[in-house]
Amino acid sequence: MEENGLDKCLWRPDPRKKTKMDDFREIVNRKFNLSLANYHELYKWSVEEYADFWETWWEYGGFIYTNPPSQIVDTAASITQNPRWFSGAEMNFAENLLRYKDDRVAIYATGEGQPGTTQITYRELYHRVGRYSRVLRDLGIGTGQRVAGYLPNCPAAVEVMLATAALGATWSCTSPDFGVTGVLERLQQVEPTVLVSVEAVVYNGKVHHHLDKLAQVVAGLPTLTKVILIPFVLKKNQIDISTIPNSVFLDDLVADDKEDVEVEFTQVPFHHPLFIMFSSGTTGVPKCMVHSVGGTLLQIAKEHVLHLDLTRSDIFTYYTTTGWMMWNWLVVGLFSGCSLFLYDGSPLLPTPAVMWDLVDKLGVTVMGTGAKWLSVQEDKGIRPKESHDLSSLRAILSTGSPLSPRSFRYVYNHVKEDVMLGSISGGTDIISCFMGSNPTVPVYEGEIQSRNLGMAVEAWNEEGKPVLDTRGELVCVRPFPSMPTHFWNDEGGIKYTKAYFAKFGSAWTHGDYMILNSRTGGITMLGRSDGTLNPNGVRFGSAEIYNVVEQFVEVNDCVCVGQRKHGGGEERVVMFIKLCPGCTLTHELKKRLVTAIRSQLSARHVPAHILPIAEIPYTVSGKKVEVAVRQMLEGEKVKNKDALSNPESLDLFANIPELSGW
Secondary structure, three states, rough: OOOHHHHHHEEEOOOOOHHHHHHHHHHHHHHOOOOOOOOOHHHHHHOOOHHHHHHHHHHHHHOOEEEEOOOOOOOOOHHHHHHOOEEOOOOOOHHHOOOOOOOOOEEEEEOOOOOOEEEEHHHHHHHHHHHHHHHHHHHHOOOOOOEEEOOOOOHHHHHHHHHHHHHHOEEEEEEOOHHHHHHHHHHHHHHOOOEEEEEEEEEOOOOEEEEHHHHHHHOOOOOEEEEEEOOOOHHHHOOOOOOOOEEHHHHHHHOOOOOOOOOOOOOOOOOOEEEEEEEOOOOOOOEEEEHEEEHHHHHHHHHHHOOOOOOOOOEEEEOOOOOHHHHHHHHHHHOOOOOEEEEEOOOOOOOOOOOHHHHHHHOOOOOEEEEHHHHHHHHOOOHHHHOOOOOOOOEEEEEEEOOOHHHHHHHHHHHHOOOOOOEEEEEOOOOOEEEEOOOOOOOOOEEEEOOOOOOOOOEOOOOOOOOOOOEEEEOOOOOOOOOOOEEOOOHHHHHHHHHHHOOOOOOEEEEEEEEEEEOOOOOOEEHHHHOOOOHHHHHHHHHHHHHHHOOOOOOOEEEEEEEEEOOOOEEEEEEEEOOOOOOOOOHHHHHHHHHHHHHHOOOOOOOOEEEEEEOEEEEOOOEEEOOOHHHHOOOOOOOOHHHHHOHHHHHHHOOOHHHOOO
16 A cells, blocks of 8 residues: 555556556547547546547447437537437447357356356357247337336346347346335336246245235236246246136246247337436436437446456356446446356355355456445455455456445455445446546545536536536536436426526536546545535535544444424434444443544534434345434324335334434
């Protein structure tokens, strides 16, 4: 480790290794007669000349299409106008992900309670998708139709999604950990024709039977014409699907398809709807975001190929469920020809080190996870550097919430020194990242490495002016291809405009606080701005406090929210701490916490109350839920508890004596 002023460098790229990012920069220099010397110069060009950048990436990426684009984008149109990209181009998403048809392993898959690891080659994957697309076509699926999944992270989910995309239809998915209400709030809006699901899943050492929930979901979706069941835990002859109307086993539909089936790829426009994704739904009915075939493919492939340097020799995994956008992000890895590793179930059983075991067993080269999982690994005393080989692992990715400096130190001290720790940040809204990993620039403690190519990200103050080295709102000032084409059933785009352009009008406002470092070019994420703390008119993000508090060995987790005064506009900060086993919130510990917050941040950041709590609420995608905690403190009803992985934890925040009467 070395210091650069206040910036602690933890990893540097090997200058002898030429990455695809370097290769791409050289091509840009030749094509446009430029002399861009490094990533930061390439980035500046990519956002200033964004039409040229995306056209060059289209050429460099080698995407499959039938009709070429007549125009890349109208650069006279602002980001608020959400201009069309690659007008005239026609292509198919599945065709691009299935362009390899050889014997390289496309998918490794296993999970909690599964005895071994499934392997599927690219050739086998291609023909499976062919069989499933024939099934869906026979059921009337084509362009304009929606197919929905209620599925675990398994090969069948990938195969049916690709079969849907091959036909030019639209895919939408939730995971089995969603309750009935959460699923219906999403899928009732998009009115699917076919629903694909399983009979059971395994999580945390227990079989969770799924058919009762599925029956209730099916009863609430009158547009369904067929429900397809895929055995996942039990054998087919152990499953009774008679309670599910219009249901059939997938195997029965493909029983006659003995021969290898060629895939018929329906060609669709670049902006054709591919995925309908959903907001978390913790503050209202989930928004339905429509993401395009071309925008999704070009954007995520850029992040994989250039920002992650993925090749055919990589084995790539991300711990995710199908209900989180990181699943869609992971699956696009097939475009690079690498092997995907899918894991379903608890990442802590049979031991907390199970994921590291699998890295060694399979030779995983790139592993992604949520920031929370890394903190849990540290809390449980897992030290892979001492117990595992990990020689194959070249990159660890993290997202879901800001990665604390403590977790950066944990990775480099106790996991592996020569690994690129790529904290990445974006969201379901853009089905990709604004900023993230970069094989050509250093990793600094607590920072995301860089803004991504083509993403004109700035930090703005409350007056809408760009700022450096101080907290600002994350905005994007120029269009990019993976903006949602629209929200489902949003007449006139009213919800869309309100979601992204209400605050500043001229720039996409993402709802996060960030600091852009003028020295390193890196970014520190400070949490959601919709959960902004505002005591005495001073606004700041909760992650600023988390970064201080979570360094204490006694602290397992914490949540910080603003509590508004009854009958007035005044607000105070309240912090709840989940303590590590054997620890108590003593007066002495509180005093040390207050001293650290005051000295590292300011007196304004010190919470008015610091209270113990047994559990912190999280969404099913691993994001800390602050808004719902605040609602509980203020006696409001929290809607959509099904969006939470531990909804019962919210009850802990009701009627707290220390906070009453304010």
